[in-house]
Amino acid sequence: MTNEQVFITDVGPRDGLQNQSRILSVEQRVQLIGALADAGVGQIEVGSFVSPKAVPAMAGTDLVVRQLQADNHYTTPNVALIPNLKGYHLARSAGLSRVVMVLYASDSMAQKNVGMTMVEANRVTLQILDEAVGDGIQVIATIAVVFECPFEGAIDPSVSQSLVDQFIAAGAYQVVLADTIGAAHPQQVRALTASLVDRHVADSLGCHFHDTRAMGLANVHAALESGIRRFDSSIAGLGGCPFAPGASGNVATDDVAMMLAQMGFETGIDLAKLMIASDLACQLTGSTKGGRAKSWLVNQLQENPAWPEINKQPHQG
Amino acid sequence: MTNEQVFITDVGPRDGLQNQSRILSVEQRVQLIGALADAGVGQIEVGSFVSPKAVPAMAGTDLVVRQLQADNHYTTPNVALIPNLKGYHLARSAGLSRVVMVLYASDSMAQKNVGMTMVEANRVTLQILDEAVGDGIQVIATIAVVFECPFEGAIDPSVSQSLVDQFIAAGAYQVVLADTIGAAHPQQVRALTASLVDRHVADSLGCHFHDTRAMGLANVHAALESGIRRFDSSIAGLGGCPFAPGASGNVATDDVAMMLAQMGFETGIDLAKLMIASDLACQLTGSTKGGRAKSWLVNQLQENPAWPEINKQPHQG
Numbered sequence: 001m002t003n004e005q006v007f008i009t010d011v012g013p014r015d016g017l018q019n020q021s022r023i024l025s026v027e028q029r030v031q032l033i034g035a036l037a038d039a040g041v042g043q044i045e046v047g048s049f050v051s052p053k054a055v056p057a058m059a060g061t062d063l064v065v066r067q068l069q070a071d072n073h074y075t076t077p078n079v080a081l082i083p084n085l086k087g088y089h090l091a092r093s094a095g096l097s098r099v100v101m102v103l104y105a106s107d108s109m110a111q112k113n114v115g116m117t118m119v120e121a122n123r124v125t126l127q128i129l130d131e132a133v134g135d136g137i138q139v140i141a142t143i144a145v146v147f148e149c150p151f152e153g154a155i156d157p158s159v160s161q162s163l164v165d166q167f168i169a170a171g172a173y174q175v176v177l178a179d180t181i182g183a184a185h186p187q188q189v190r191a192l193t194a195s196l197v198d199r200h201v202a203d204s205l206g207c208h209f210h211d212t213r214a215m216g217l218a219n220v221h222a223a224l225e226s227g228i229r230r231f232d233s234s235i236a237g238l239g240g241c242p243f244a245p246g247a248s249g250n251v252a253t254d255d256v257a258m259m260l261a262q263m264g265f266e267t268g269i270d271l272a273k274l275m276i277a278s279d280l281a282c283q284l285t286g287s288t289k290g291g292r293a294k295s296w297l298v299n300q301l302q303e304n305p306a307w308p309e310i311n312k313q314p315h316q317g
Numbered sequence: 318m319t320n321e322q323v324f325i326t327d328v329g330p331r332d333g334l335q336n337q338s339r340i341l342s343v344e345q346r347v348q349l350i351g352a353l354a355d356a357g358v359g360q361i362e363v364g365s366f367v368s369p370k371a372v373p374a375m376a377g378t379d380l381v382v383r384q385l386q387a388d389n390h391y392t393t394p395n396v397a398l399i400p401n402l403k404g405y406h407l408a409r410s411a412g413l414s415r416v417v418m419v420l421y422a423s424d425s426m427a428q429k430n431v432g433m434t435m436v437e438a439n440r441v442t443l444q445i446l447d448e449a450v451g452d453g454i455q456v457i458a459t460i461a462v463v464f465e466c467p468f469e470g471a472i473d474p475s476v477s478q479s480l481v482d483q484f485i486a487a488g489a490y491q492v493v494l495a496d497t498i499g500a501a502h503p504q505q506v507r508a509l510t511a512s513l514v515d516r517h518v519a520d521s522l523g524c525h526f527h528d529t530r531a532m533g534l535a536n537v538h539a540a541l542e543s544g545i546r547r548f549d550s551s552i553a554g555l556g557g558c559p560f561a562p563g564a565s566g567n568v569a570t571d572d573v574a575m576m577l578a579q580m581g582f583e584t585g586i587d588l589a590k591l592m593i594a595s596d597l598a599c600q601l602t603g604s605t606k607g608g609r610a611k612s613w614l615v616n617q618l619q620e621n622p623a624w625p626e627i628n629k630q631p632h633q634g
Contacts, residue, residue: 185579186538213579214572214609218535221503225542255531262502262530292531292609 006265007230009043010036010253014081016238018057020285026063028284035277037076040268048081049090065094088128098138101125105143105159108151129170138173148183157192164196174204182212186222193226206230209251216251217259236281236290254278254291262308272301323582324547326360327353327570331398333555335374337602343380345601352594354393357585365398366407382411405445415455418442422460422476425468446487455490465500474509481513491521499529503539510543523547526568533568534576553598553607571595571608579625589618
C-alpha cells in the first residue's frame with residue numbers, strides 16, 4: 001500500500017455536459033461543480049469558452065466562472081477549455097489562471113474540428129501558449145486522439161511524443177494524453193506513457209481516458225504503472241464522443257476514485273460525497289446511472305462507511 | 318503487436334448459470350455450449366457434478382456431457398467442476414479427462430462452502446488429486462477468494478503462494494487464481510502473479526476474475542503483464558456472487574476477447590460468432606445484456622467485420 005497522491009481533474013462539467021442532449025442552466029452547472037468541490041476532487045474543468053452556436057451546452061461559461069468566484073468557499077482549482085485565441089482572451093478576462101488547450105495528433109481530426117492541418121492547428125496553439133506564458137497563465141495542452149483517430153486509425157507514438165516534447169519545451173504547464181474516442185488498450189498506454197515519463201517529469205504529464213471499450217480502468221492502471229499521477233475523469237461517466245456510436249463516456253470519476261482508494265493512493269476524494277455528486281449528475285442530465293461499479297460502491301459505503309481503510313491489512317491465513 | 322496465444326476457458330455454462338434465477342434445460346445448456354464452441358473458445362466449463370439439491374441449475378451435468386459427446390463435431394475441451402470425491406467419480410464415469418476442483422484461501426470461505434477448515438478442505442482435495450493423477454485425469458485446482466475473502470478481508474499472498482506450490486508439486490495440471498468476489502485490484506494481481514510466474518511455469522497458472530468493481534479487464538491486463546496466458550471468463554458476463562450484493566458477474570468473455578484481439582493476441586475466437594453466443598446467453602437467461610463494451614463491439618463488427626485486423630499498422634503522422 002502506498003500513500004502516494006494522485007491528482008484527479010473532473011471534466012464532467014465540460015467534456016461530460018457538452019455531449020448531453022439536455023442543456024443545463026448556469027445554476028445547475030454551478031451546483032454540479034459545487035458537489036464535485038465538496039467531494040474533494042483535485043481540479044474541475046468547469047466549461048469551455050467556445051462559440052455558443054457551436055456548443056450550446058457551454059454557453060455562459062463566463063457566468064459559471066463568475067458565480068464560482070462569488071461562491072468563494074470553494075478553493076478547488078477551476079480550469080476551462082479554450083478552442084482558440086478568442087477563447088483564451090475570454091478565459092483571461094474571466095480571471096482564470098489555468099486553461100486547457102487542444103492539440104491534434106492527426107490531420108483528419110484537426111480538419112474536422114478546426115479546419116486546419118494538424119501542424120497548422122498546433123502552431124496556432126503554440127502562439128496562444130506563448131501569450132499565456134507572458135500573461136502568467138498556466139496552459140494544460142491536451143493532445144486529442146493521441147492513440148487512435150476515428151478517421152486515420154492508430155497514431156504513430158512518435159507523433160505524440162514529438163508533440164509532448166514541443167509543448168513542454170514551449171512552457172506548457174502540463175500535457176495530457178487524451179484517448180478521445182476510447183480506443184486505447186493498456187499495452188499501448190503503458191508503452192507510450194513509459195517512454196514519456198523517461199523523457200519528462202511525470203508531474204508534467206496526465207492521461208484522459210474514455211471507457212468506450214470498457215478499458216478505462218485498465219488504461220488508468222497501465223499509466224499508473226508508468227508513474228503517471230494525473231488523470232482526467234468524468235463524474236458518473238458523463239461524456240461520449242460523436243464519432244464512437246454506442247459508446248459509453250469518459251472513464252467515471254466514481255470508478256477511478258474507487259480503484260485508487262483501494263490501491264491506497266491519496267486523492268483527497270471522499271467517496272460518499274462523490275456519490276452525492278454522481279447522483280446529482282445522473283439527476284440533472286438523465287443520461288447515465290453513474291460509474292460502472294456504482295451499485296457495488298454505494299452498497300459497500302452503506303454497509304461500511306470506512307471502506308477501504310479497514311481493508312488495508314492483509315489477513316494472515 | 319504480438320501473435321502470442323492466450324487460452325480462454327468460458328465458465329458461463331457453470332459459474333454463470335449456477336447464479337441465475339432462471340434454470341436452463343439440458344438442451345439449452347448444450348445449445349449455449351455449442352455456440353461457444355462454434356465461436357472458437359479454447360475450453361468450456363460445461364457444468365458441475367454437485368448435489369442437484371444444493372445447486373439445481375447444475376442438475377443433469379452428466380446428461381450435458383453425454384449430449385456433447387454424442388454431438389462429436391465439437392472438439393473444444395470440456396471441463397466440469399467437482400466439489401468432492403463423489404463428484405470426481407461422477408465426472409470420471411461421464412468420461413471427462415479434465416476436471417476443476419476448488420481450494421480455499423480462507424477458513425471462513427471453506428467453512429461456509431464445505432463445512433471444513435481451509436486446511437481440511439484442501440487436504441481432501443489433495444487426496445482426490447492423487448486419485449485423479451493415478452487415473453490419468455488432469456486437475457485444474459482453482460483457489461477461491463485468493464485475493465480477498467468476504468468474511469476475512471484481504472488474503473496474505475503467502476497463503477495463496479503456498480497453496481499454488483503445494484498443488485503444482487502434487488501434480489495439478491494447472492492452478493487458477495480466482496477472485497471469487499471481484500475484489501482484487503490490478504496492483505495486487507500484478508504482484509501475486511509476478512511472484513508465481515517466477516516460481517512456476519506460466520502455463521501452469523491461470524486467472525479467474527469477476528467484474529464486480531469494474532476492474533475485470535484491468536486485472537486481466539495486470540496478469541498478462543506478468544506472463545499469465547490462461548484466463549477464465551464468462552459469456553455475456555453471466556455470473557455473480559451471493560456475497561457481493563449489487564455485483565455484476567464474471568468478467569465477460571466478450572470484453573476479454575475484444576481486448577486481447579485489439580492487443581494482437583491469438584485466442585482462436587471469432588468475435589462475430591462470440592456475439593451470437595452472447596446474444597444466446599442473454600436470451601436464455603434474461604439476466605444480462607452482455608459484456609460491458611458489447612454495444613460498441615457489435616456496432617464495430619457491423620461497420621467493419623475485419624476489425625481489429627485492419628488497425629494493426631500505426632498511422633505515420
